[in-house]
Amino acid sequence: MTSVRANGVDLGIESVGREDDPLVLLVGATTMLSWPDALCERLASGGRRVVRYDLRDSGASTTLDPENPAYDLRDLAADAAALVGALGAGTALLGGVGVGGMVAQVAALDHPDVFSALTLVGTRPVAPGPVDEDLPDHDLAVMGALFSRPRPDWTDRDAVAAFAAEGAEPMGNDPEESRATAARVWDRTPSSDPAVHQANQLGMVFSRIDCAPRWRERLGELDVPTLVVHGRADPFFPVGNGEVLAAEIPAARLLVLDDMGTALRHAAADQVAAAMLAL
Incomplete structure (x- = not known):
């Protein structure tokens, strides 16, 4: 693990695979560990240079004040594009999980010459907050039970x-995988x-950043091979x-994993990696 300067900030990264192989850039949600080791290793064994990274205010990336972020969604998208150049690559397959999938969508729309393919995992086509009427919102019963729990000593x-x-x-999600992650x-929190x-x-910083303007209406502009991966058991982004993302992005492929919730399970690494390598 190291850090790379891109777009005026230091971004914590981890690289797996040969440097001269095609680049796969994986956006964390919010830390890079939302992408399982096994998936990164499988992609690398398939001939890809895999770089996963932490968003600002998380992991080893520049951390100032997560409760009052002085940047917006477009800045995070620009970070992804700048990181490709800083890593010495012309283009990359871009992947994003959860809120990182929102970064990935906007990055691919705003920087179409930088990203050659897209993988969106457990995400949605609108920002945090009120959801469009045709999109299923969070499972309120599950969210109520989870967020009413006493917080731990962080x-x-x-x-x-x-x-x-x-x-x-x-x-x-799997309890032991969640515990380990x-x-x-x-351990990687430098504070x-x-x-x-x-x-x-918890990735709570994302609820505090400005995500305007909307991008859902632009999804038809995406002209890159796209894989949408979603868990059937996901109560956060059902x-x-x-399904809407895959329908609104031209020629996107939808992969629904019956045993998956909000997190990529290690057991799904081979299946998801194979689908990504086929893009």
Whole structure:
């Protein structure tokens, strides 16, 4: 792991594969660990240079004040485009999970010459906040139960990992994978500030950034091979969101995983990697 200067900020990255292979750039949601190691390794074994990275205010990337971010969605999209150049590549396949999928959509729309293919995982075509009438919103019962839980002491690694594991099943995720990922995210958080730990674990910074203007009406402009991956058990962005994305992006392919919730499960690495390599 290292960091790369791009678009005026330092972005924490991890690279797997040969540097002269075609680049796959993976946007974190919000940290790079939303992309499982096994998936990155499978893509690399398929002849790709895989770089996953942390969004601003998360992981090893520039962290200033997650509670008052001084940037917007377009800045995050520009980070992705600038990172491709900083890595010495002309173009890249771009992947995004969750809110990282929103960054990926806007980056591909705003920088069409930089991205040659797109993979969108567990995301939707509108920003956080009120959802369009034809898109299924969060499962309110699940969200109410999860967000009414007492927050852990964010400076206590074991408590944070246990909090993640306890909330995994309602989100359609594997408790032990969630526990392990939360512990790794905690280890990579370069601050003892509870607000920074919370931002890394929950990605709450994204609800505080300006995501205007809308981009859904521009999805028809996307002229790159696109894979939409969605979990049928996802209560946060229910599967109808992925179905709409695949319908509105020209020639997109939809891959629905029955056992997947909000997170990419390690067991799905081979299937998702194979679909990405086929783009």
